[in-house]
Amino acid sequence: METPLGSEKAEGLAVDLREGNDTHDVAEKLGFEKLSERGSKSTIRMLFFIDIRRRVRKLCLYRIPTKTRLSALRDSTGEPHILEHSVLCGSRKYPVKEPFVELLKGSFYTFLNAFTYPDRTYYPVASTNVKDFYNLVDVYLDAVFFPKCVEDIQIFQQEGWHYELNDLAEDISIKGVVYSEMKGIYSQPDFLVQYALFPDTIYSLDSGGDPKVIPQLTFEEFKEYHNKYYKPSNAKIWFYGDDDPNERLRILAAYLDQFEMGSTETSKVQYQKVFKTPKRITEKYSVGGHGDFAKKYMIYLSWLLSEETIDVETELKLRILDHLLLGTPASSLRKTLLESGLGDDIIGYGIEDQFRQPIFAVGMKGLSKDDVHRFEELIVKTFKNLADEGFTSDAVEAAMNTTEFFLRRIILAHFLEAYT
Known part of the structure; x- marks a missing residue:
């Protein structure tokens, strides 16, 4: 799930936010009108924009590296990817097994998903029905900040990895939603390009998870990752639509006011220096058993x-x-x-x-x-x-x-x- 989020206008605005730049000029160029700018107890910055040509309501909540302190990606065990899957498997306020599936069946959503990028994780929702939209926002906020997965190891094992033995005559195998997904991706040799170009940055690691090292991730490390980085001070929340900003703040306050300023470590993405000379990397890959x-x-x-x-x-x-x-x-x-x-x-x-x-x-x-x-x-x-x-x-x-x-x-x- 690594497809870019939303419209090109929205993505342009989000990228500008990611780099910490003044968004007002960019937003105006992209056809947005600024409604207001607010702060919060936990120092998260919220900018409310409306596209004057469309009235669909959207929320984008994402954990994202800032310009200070340490990297949020320590290795290629797939912590961000497994967590992205796992937080949508029930939360404190919505303890059902699969709230995401329930929303897919019963909501008026126009978009509902989550994406793991190499340096950030998106949790976007959208609906043209304002009541339904606020319900989606509430479900996502509770899932991101208070998920069941940090208390229930079975969710981690289901979405990440676990050992499986169905027949005593067979070998023990490794299963898991993310593990299986990444095995399919790693069968494609073009997956190596990004890591070769960014050897000195977190892009040399795989936020999605390398199947060879995913089984090295422990439940304790998984919980620690959420505790460190899934906090308001390491997030951006972006609304888009013509709904009432005060109602947005009311919903957000119910979650953000539970966190204190500086209660988490923020993350950093270094720049890669351009190579002085070309580099050549040769790797082997499976070509199958037939053909020339x-x-x-x-x-x-x-x-x-x-x-x-x-x-x-x-x-x-x-x-x-x-x-x-x-x-x-x-x-x-x-x-x-x-x-x-x-x-x-x-x-x-x-x-x-x-x-x-x-x-x-x-x-x-x-x-x-x-x-x-x-x-x-x-x-x-x-x-x-x-x-x-x-x-x-x-x-x-x-x-x-x-x-x-x-x-x-x-x-x-x-x-x-x-x-x-």
Whole structure:
């Protein structure tokens, strides 16, 4: 569950909040009108915005690294991911086994989920019915701050990992929702790119959990993680809609006033310094038992694009450039690679901006060993040609139109219907 949250406007505002910048100018550019700004007993900052063109109500609560103190990610045991699953398995006020499932069945929600990113965890809810919305907010606040999972080891074992033996003649196996989910993800070799690009930061670790080390996580460490980081002083709460801000504060006060200022340690994400020279990493991966093994090589070329966080305008430029390079079969880089005949298919995600520093990654699978070097040469040659010759005005206009259309839609990947 690592899909970006909400609309592009919302994400732009959330990113700006994450970096601790003044959000007012950015919010105005994104079409928001500021209603008010409030503080709380536990020093959490709350900014209330309304999109003057839409009236849907949304809440986004997320545990997020700030600019001070220590990192909230200690290893790759998947603490954030397992906790994201586990807090939605009952809470102090809502002690049912699966309140999340009950909400899915009985709420008027337009969006209801949770996401683990490499450096933060989102808990978003949305509804066009204000009474239902406040109920969703209450359920989520209670789940995040007072979950049953820190008292019930069985929830940790169910969502994280546990040993299982169904037949005495069989070997003991490891099961668990997150453990099984991450085993599937780790079967894809492209998962290694992020860790290679950020060796000196928490991005070199896996917030989702490495199946090899998930079983090293203990229940005590799991509880300690929640106790340290799931506090208001390490969170941002963001409302979006035309409901009454005073009612929001009333609901929040019931939870936030139970915490004192400085009652938790906050977290930090370091910047990765740009490499002085290129680095090459070679890994083995399973290719299955059939086919031509001589053409089973895979290559990624990746670049760290900045030594610090980029602003919204630069991010927009990168999105347009990404579309020009890879967005369609006729895009310059994609067309060149497909027509080269070097491999079976293009892999990689182009521009990726979910980290504090943006990256660009592109690759190809189904290459021979000799073609790996040819792929590198072709990429560099293509970039040099584009730098010298540029793009046609028609291609630039088409890329800008596509990007504008994309940003005008209220989207969440394949959950588009939730916002229309």
